[in-house]
Amino acid sequence: MKATNLSSAQTIRKVLGYIKRYWFLLALSIFFAAVTVILTLYAPILIGYGVDKIVGKGNVDFDGLKGIMLQISVVVALTAAAQWIMNTCNNRITFQVVKDIRDKAFRKLERMPLKYIDQHQHGDLVSRIIADVDQFSDGLLMGFTQFFTGVMTILGTLVFMLVIDYKIALVVVLITPVSLFVANFIAKKTFSMFRLQSQTRGEITSLIDEMIGNQKVVKAFGYEDDAMERLNEINGRLQSCSLRATFFSSITNPSTRFVNSLVYTAVALVGALSVMSGSLSVGLLTSFLNYANQYTKPFNEISGVVTELQNALASASRVFELIEEPSETPDAEHATVLEEVDGSVTLDQVYFSYRQDRPLIENLNLLVRPGQRVAIVGPTGCGKSTVINLLMRFYDVDKGAIKVAGLDIREITRKSLRENYGMVLQETWLKSGTVRENISFGKPEATEEEVIAAAKASHAHSFIKRLPNGYDTVITEDGGNLSQGQKQLLCITRVMLSLPPMLILDEATSSIDTRTEIQIQKAFAKMMNGRTSFIVAHRLSTIQEADVILVMRDGKIIEQGTHDQLLAQQGFYYELYNSQFAV
Template identity: 75%
Template sequence: MVVLSLVLAAVTVATTLYAPILVGEGVDLILGPGNVDFAGLFAILRKIAVVIAITALAQWLMNHINNQITYRVVKDIRTRAFNHLEILPLSYIDSHQYGDIISRIIADIDQFSEGLLMGFTQLFTGVLTILGTLGFMLVVNPFITLVVVCVTPLSLFVASFIAKKTYSMFKLQSQTRGELTSLVDEMVGNEKVVQAFGYQDEAQKRFEEINGRLQGYSLRAIFFSSITNPATRFVNSMVYASVGVAGAFAAIRGLLTVGQLSAFLSYANQYTKPFNEISGVVTELQNALACAARVFELIDEPPFTPEDADAVNLQNVDGSVKLEHVNFSYTPDTSLIEDLNLDVKPGQRIAIVGPTGCGKTTMINLLMRFYDVVSGSIKVSGEDIRHVTRKSLRTNYGMVLQETWLKAGTIRENIAYGKPDATEEEIIQAAKEAHAHSFIKRMPQGYDTVISEDGGNLSQGQKQLLCIARVMLCLPPMLILDEATSSIDTRTEIRIQKAFATMMKGRTSFIVAHRLSTIREADVILVMKDGHIIEQGTHESLLAQNGFYANLYNSQFAG
């Protein structure tokens, strides 16, 4: 399609440049009173009509093809950026503002598409017009062509100088737009917290500060870019005037006919016009390139550690998990987990307790391989998880987190999120086991009720019940429950605990809890502090030790 676009651009330029020759010939046929060659003139007019028709058709086809090229390229880039986002390590997502990432994939690619479209439609045609015009002018009169060529570098110098200035401004504009998107995303997503803590004025100040910077960068970028066209027009007018003066002297001396001078002036106009267009395109391209740089920066981010070439699918999982001499830290200078050892037998319930920041959630991240261990190993059913595919590993875990997440869609789609081919009976059974069926039936359309993004029209407890139902439907051999009942009332929690008991039968379960009343039945309780397991045993044995766990337990149930 690019080749075809270039061919059509060449046809457009050739026919556009052929028209002034025909007009010049026509002028030479009507120079004196009573000296008009009507037959020749009508023949030339017919040729001009054909040339105009071919030009119009070629331009229409070229623009259509350029649109196809641009939006297909943009679609591919956006798809590639989103696909790359899916394989980026969580450390990248955790260390960047969500709004900035969204801005790169949506706004920056849109800006890039506009610049790319202008580049295809005007840049190719402009360059070919300049080269073609020079060729035609050389054929007519090399001396006047030399005058044009000598003045041209001034136009290129002006456009180049301004282009360098505008690129840095457009880059700052694009970065600041990403900051603004992040702030708006943050405020909209947490509006209840903003209002509850009276943060509106501070949010407004932050918004105005970033918006003010965006205004400043945008104005400077537009100011510099708006200089380009007038500056190049001034230079182009000098070219036109030079051609007019040199051509007039050449015509007086008989070196040119009046028709040829007319054609030459038309060529001078045609020659300078692309410089105006290209200067406008350069401005758009500077903006497009600044945005593209941010998009490609995202695409060039190294993905998570690639899977081994001989990575196997984890099958026939019995639920045994073994951690041997595991060391891990999010940043090299701050150690978190050191020499962690754990041997979990199939079907055991492992409760993990400890103060905030002790490494409970980090341990879950390592088990799911959201992060890789720095040293040591984690084995599931005897297989080192670094030598199995991530998908097969995570398929064998069912996860209910304290932070609920639901997608915009029906309740049925949300429950079947991990098992899209589930039958209606399976979905309803899972909802019943999660004690979600009764409130779902009270919804306007039952299981077909559409909920907003992140379940905004449901209570926190209802959202958590749906997340539990989602796991109930899949029932993998291993479970991770991270404060899974933290948003549920005490009565419902008792019923959910019974459901969990049924669900956990024969399955290896990792239970992270702050409320110690929820883990009394665990086979092994791990007490973590500063990334180490400092105590482990059953509830009774740990109380008997009268150590850290006993202090934690007694602080919750004192008196």
């Protein structure tokens, strides 16, 4: 189920929910924001007093002026200290909130059903957790810096202006809604544009991730120009939506400044008339004009960062949508922890499809006795790897049931189910770290002797010793300079180290040379002894010793038996076998 797009208001509410956890820092920030504003607003009064002490020829009160200058110096110093503490609190809140959101997004990604991961561009998911969260961080920090002081400055200046002269203050209040209307109108327009910008940025991340991960294929097939065309097309759309978003957001500041200039002009005109009538001193008019500037400044500052704020909200909405995606179906409330495993596996009238409109597996039945070696063969797309996905419960069946040791796997905890399987896939996966860490991935407590023994059993020990630092050689997540065969040997070693009661070998030796494959097949034979094993293979020569061979086509088992029995039937398996060995 796809999450709906969040509106700006919904996103703000969710952000406030995260901020609420740090209420103490928030209260501290508000307190020092209030101190900053009060001190900032007190300064114009002191300036006004100073002006009154120097108005008039030969009538300058130097002693009084000296005392006022000292007070102004103290106020400025205290304001700077209060601002520093407030900004420190804001920084702490911002980066704590960002950390919480990124942690939650990554934890959600770990709990996502594989169906979601398979159906979404990986680069876009990376962009949401990295780029979008960073963008949100920048905007949130700017928002915190401006928001509290801005609101308090507006309220404080209104109070001071009302005390000095309520008539002039009313002029300011009446013109203010125009500025708010302009800023609000433009902000609504820019949110959708910045959201589109974030989505398009995710597309670019996906494309670049795809090209980097498959650079050898790109070069081998001369796809560079096509890749560049795709990048130019997406980049063009990104440029277009970014320009529109930035243009609309950039006119906010000039628009609000124009309105605020009208406020300042109105205050100056009405104030000048008040001075001429004698109801207001020149010093108080100076203070009033300062307050008019102080009052309009928050509007200008907020409108000045509206680009970042709208961009941040658009980015945050994409992250929250990821967080709110449905997690994979949780383990049953009283799910069993699988401990004593006899190795029996049953598939009872199993139906499954990746898409409802495209049936794949229908009424699949299979009974695997403990310790049996079950080979699964068939043409591409017949459902071999899908059976493996269902056995591991990467996907749940649509109908029917899969049972291990007599228990429906939906009534078993996923963790304990998967701990009882050792799996080697055609696609290798290694993490950044040492060779030793990659081998002991499933058994971190393994001793050095156990790791070396597993490597010798898989015939990986010899090439590992030739590496610069042996078992302590650091490799990247793609295996660095290791060959595909060497990477697969490390994955095989990983399984040989943990030796669980059931094994899944999905084209486990597809990238290994024939000589090494023969040696590994011997090691596999020893490893599979007494263990239930599922072997997916295209090379039929590798599965001739299997206890039972399942021949699949279009999601169904069409033939079943030993190698000799299937050849004697002269059916589909017979045709597959002869097609591989025909001269």
